[in-house]
Amino acid sequence: MNKIIWIVLLLLYYSCSNNNNSKLTTINIKDTIVRLGSARLTDTLHYKFLIRNIGVNNLAIQNVSPSCGCVEFSWTKKAILPNESGYVSIAIKPKEKGEAVQTIVISTNTIKVFSTLKVFYNVY
Structure with a gap:
């Protein structure tokens, strides 16, 4: 009985872990650091x-x-x-004078x- 439980648990583990990576892809972002000047x-x-999809599956910017x-x-x-490209477009409306940096995190x-x-x- 214990062997059957272990076999079922192993099958569930491997079936779930294989599905997680099946729809993943790879991206290339042209510039991750940008200096816009003054x-x-x-x-x-x-x-x-x-943002370019260089993988084999469709890319989703989530x-x-x-x-x-x-x-x-x-x-x-x-x-x-x-092999196609998408974008993340930003517009910054400054609130105060001086040097500033904005960080944008994208999930894909x-x-x-x-x-x-x-x-x-x-x-x-």
Whole structure:
């Protein structure tokens, strides 16, 4: 009886662990660190991160999380096919003067689930 329980548990473990990786893919982000230079306090800074699916399965950008409420964002919502590209587009509305950095974390269906993007700029 104990052998049957162990066999069933092993089968469940291996069947679940194999399914987790079956739809994962690989991405390439053109620039993960961007320097936008200087801007006025009244300016809006824009940038579009290009994200390429270099894997064999469809890529899904599941979520985008900026470090500040001053960052508006949009991203490719539909599945990105292998060898195709999508984007994460940002617009930063500075709140104060000085040097600043914004961090944007994106989650995708890749082995490394989270990718970090950084934007440096100076406000005068």
